[in-house]
Amino acid sequence: MSVLVVGSLALDTIETPFGSVKDTVGGSAVYIATSASYFASPVRVVGVVGGDFPKGALDFLEERHIDLAGLETVQGGKTFRWSGRYRYDLNERDTLTTDLNVFEHFDPKVPEVYRRTRVVCLGNIDPVLQRKVLDQMEQPRVVICDTMNYWIERKSSELRDTLHLINVLVLNDSEARLLSREPNLIKAAKAIRAMGPGVVIIKKGEHGALLTTEGMVFSAPAYPMENIFDPTGAGDSFAGGFAGWLAKTDDMSEANLKRAVIYGSTLASFCVERFGIEGLKDLTYLQIQDRFRQFRELSRFDEE
Numbered sequence: 001m002s003v004l005v006v007g008s009l010a011l012d013t014i015e016t017p018f019g020s021v022k023d024t025v026g027g028s029a030v031y032i033a034t035s036a037s038y039f040a041s042p043v044r045v046v047g048v049v050g051g052d053f054p055k056g057a058l059d060f061l062e063e064r065h066i067d068l069a070g071l072e073t074v075q076g077g078k079t080f081r082w083s084g085r086y087r088y089d090l091n092e093r094d095t096l097t098t099d100l101n102v103f104e105h106f107d108p109k110v111p112e113v114y115r116r117t118r119v120v121c122l123g124n125i126d127p128v129l130q131r132k133v134l135d136q137m138e139q140p141r142v143v144i145c146d147t148m149n150y151w152i153e154r155k156s157s158e159l160r161d162t163l164h165l166i167n168v169l170v171l172n173d174s175e176a177r178l179l180s181r182e183p184n185l186i187k188a189a190k191a192i193r194a195m196g197p198g199v200v201i202i203k204k205g206e207h208g209a210l211l212t213t214e215g216m217v218f219s220a221p222a223y224p225m226e227n228i229f230d231p232t233g234a235g236d237s238f239a240g241g242f243a244g245w246l247a248k249t250d251d252m253s254e255a256n257l258k259r260a261v262i263y264g265s266t267l268a269s270f271c272v273e274r275f276g277i278e279g280l281k282d283l284t285y286l287q288i289q290d291r292f293r294q295f296r297e298l299s300r301f302d303e304e
């Protein structure tokens, strides 16, 4: 099955304790689409860039068979820019600047041929834009949505409207607490499910992720990594791997949702090993499978 991805395409400036990069290609849609493309085809993108977005990056996405017919280019406009800094605790980051640029007046238009896409993955953008995309879709099978504190704080009621229309919400632990006003994550997930999505996934950085539905709590481990260079895009790669696996398998059972969470965690683990999107380039299906299996060993134990 196909996947539609909506989100930012960005030029990111990132500082970590291990180095820094300026204006490197990033954005939620880039990470999600690249990760999903390892499982699903076609992967389609709706987004906007300025004339300054590197052609090499568009070529890379096309080489991964990502359909860019829904990507608008504003000639003379500037691409969305974000900069952030990580300290030694890589779970915490400071956003230094967010320049919306061409995103400020973005009005997403879903091309006719995209409208019947079965799996929709709404990257972290203004919930009003997420909603506009959903209004143009024809009965998707599953809608996965990401969000962040920026929108929870600024567009709370618009976000609530979007939550009524989605099936899966992916967010991190502090965002879950902020949205639900509930410190306990199990209760927070329950409160968020009452807002609309039947599945809530709470990411806990280097401590893994919690997958929750009405009848299940599944605690996915994080892959123990010695070399994390840049956590940027980990959340989006998780969402992309999750969405891609669901699209590939067309199976929304609880057992398959668990697999999708582990594939999401697998893609996130590759992402953070290098700066920007470098860690997601040139993976093989074998490498992905191999790491997926290592996840299984992480928390397997015998009763005796």
Ligand code: AMP
Residues within 6 Å of the ligand: 008, 010, 011, 012, 026, 027, 028, 081, 082, 098, 124, 125, 126, 150, 231, 232, 233, 234, 235, 236, 237
């Ligand atoms: P993640 O690390 O998975 O949360 O996502 C990082 C990506 O999100 C970066 O590549 C940024 O360009 C992008 N990003 C950061 N803030 C925003 C925002 N307010 N709207 C859209 N994209 C953003």
